[in-house]
Amino acid sequence: MDPIIVLAILVGLIVIGFPIFLALGLSGLAGLYMARGSMAFFFAPTSLFGQLNAFELIALPLFILMGNFLGATPVGSSLFTAAVRWLNWLRGSLAISSVGASAMFGAVSGVSLAGVAAVGSIAVPQMLQRGYSRSLAAGAVVSAGALAMLIPPSVPFIIYGAVSSVSVADLFIGGIVPGIVLALALSLFIYIRVLLNPEEAPASKERFTWKERWASLANIWHAALLVVAVLGSIYSGLATPSEAAGIGAGGAFLIATLIFRSLSWRKFLEILATTARVSGAILLIIGCAKIFGDYLNMVRVPQLLTEALTATGLPAWAILVAVMLLLILLGMIVDAVSLIVVTTPVLLPLVTALGYDPLWFGIVMVLNLEIAVVTPPVGLNLYALRGVCPELSVEEIIKSALPFVAVQFLVLMLFVFFPSLSLWLPGLM
Numbered sequence: 571m572d573p574i575i576v577l578a579i580l581v582g583l584i585v586i587g588f589p590i591f592l593a594l595g596l597s598g599l600a601g602l603y604m605a606r607g608s609m610a611f612f613f614a615p616t617s618l619f620g621q622l623n624a625f626e627l628i629a630l631p632l633f634i635l636m637g638n639f640l641g642a643t644p645v646g647s648s649l650f651t652a653a654v655r656w657l658n659w660l661r662g663s664l665a666i667s668s669v670g671a672s673a674m675f676g677a678v679s680g681v682s683l684a685g686v687a688a689v690g691s692i693a694v695p696q697m698l699q700r701g702y703s704r705s706l707a708a709g710a711v712v713s714a715g716a717l718a719m720l721i722p723p724s725v726p727f728i729i730y731g732a733v734s735s736v737s738v739a740d741l742f743i744g745g746i747v748p749g750i751v752l753a754l755a756l757s758l759f760i761y762i763r764v765l766l767n768p769e770e771a772p773a774s775k776e777r778f779t780w781k782e783r784w785a786s787l788a789n790i791w792h793a794a795l796l797v798v799a800v801l802g803s804i805y806s807g808l809a810t811p812s813e814a815a816g817i818g819a820g821g822a823f824l825i826a827t828l829i830f831r832s833l834s835w836r837k838f839l840e841i842l843a844t845t846a847r848v849s850g851a852i853l854l855i856i857g858c859a860k861i862f863g864d865y866l867n868m869v870r871v872p873q874l875l876t877e878a879l880t881a882t883g884l885p886a887w888a889i890l891v892a893v894m895l896l897l898i899l900l901g902m903i904v905d906a907v908s909l910i911v912v913t914t915p916v917l918l919p920l921v922t923a924l925g926y927d928p929l930w931f932g933i934v935m936v937l938n939l940e941i942a943v944v945t946p947p948v949g950l951n952l953y954a955l956r957g958v959c960p961e962l963s964v965e966e967i968i969k970s971a972l973p974f975v976a977v978q979f980l981v982l983m984l985f986v987f988f989p990s991l992s993l994w995l996p997g998l999m
Contacts, residue, residue, distance in 0.1 A: 594859045621857050668711050890926070937981065
């Protein structure tokens with residue numbers, strides 16, 4: 571009965587407007603008090619600081635800082651320009667280019683919202699000027715922006731690694747194949763869609779020479795070099811993800827100051843303040859969620875859930891699909907960070923009891939989050955695109971995203987039913 575009361579407290583606090591970290595912390599503290607009395611006031615701070623006292627979490631603010639530095643540069647528009655010049659022979663090339671640019675920007679930022687803002691502010695107006703349908707323009711950018719969550723360096727992978735104790739480096743490696751597959755799936759959907767409905771994407775009349783195509787790479791070589799430096803140092807074993815994050819933040823700072831000269835002293839302080847606020851908010855959620863999670867473990871909620879579901883006799887794949895649908899539904903009403911830190915301690919024991927790899931579960935959970943950030947009412951990418959493209963209404967952005975959500979769901983199911991697809995690359999390292 572006590573867990574139900576604690577869950578009711580959590581939901582009630584969220585409904586009346588409490589910040590998610592306070593709702594998690596207070597409900598977890600209430601549960602610990604019901605279970606252990608006054609010892610709860612010892613357990614709660616121990617849980618919070620124990621969770622945050624992890625070297626891996628240093629990567630979190632550093633990768634966010636890297637993304638913010640690059641967000642202050644024209645890297646996003648340069649990536650889009652290069653993609654357009656190389657892909658303009660394709661029907662729907664501007665929309666497909668936005669997918670490619672978002673994937674590349676994700677590889678140098680790890681932050682979904684930054685990708686939507688950087689690419690969307692350039693790509694959507696250009697597509698609308700060239701006669702693309704508003705639905706195609708908005709849907710392509712808002713869904714492709716989510717690739718930053720999956721393609722390393724990924725902030726959600728860092729959070730999942732901290733909560734589950736799975737290697738962040740392995741998660742980064744495991745996210746490469748699903749990220750590429752999802753980017754290709756979105757591009758293929760756009761191509762087929764414009765073939766069936768040519769009026770949605772008029773054929774491009776622009777022609778670029780090979781010299782112009784190669785010249786476009788001159789404005790993105792530094793971003794590509796930064797990706798190689800960050801991910802190469804991790805995969806080669808020369809640096810931990812946290813150390814590589816320091817390399818990335820330092821490299822992004824040099825790109826913003828020495829190459830683009832777009833970082834004024836005022837902008838620099840704004841970026842530091844934004845990074846501190848975002849990082850602090852995420853770390854508070856992670857720490858307070860640990861209090862809530864420790865209470866659930868103390869009263870054996872994950873174990874009881876595992877025993878109850880495995881006793882039903884349902885095949886493992888059926889239970890797994892139900893878990894995926896649950897995560898999608900929760901993602902529609904809970905932000906990505908909270909979803910990871912709250913559900914992982916509960917669902918991971920069930921998943922491992924069914925015989926699945928915790929590394930694989932982290933990958934498919936982030937694939938779930940890709941859907942969560944483009945579905946209302948808490949789909950942050952929807953509002954990020956609205957912020958940089960005020961000519962689009964939230965309603966039409968939501969409507970435009972739905973076909974792309976269906977593509978994301980199909981890719982999710984592919985990796986759910988074929989776990990080896992996401993595990994073979996980490997297995998080679």
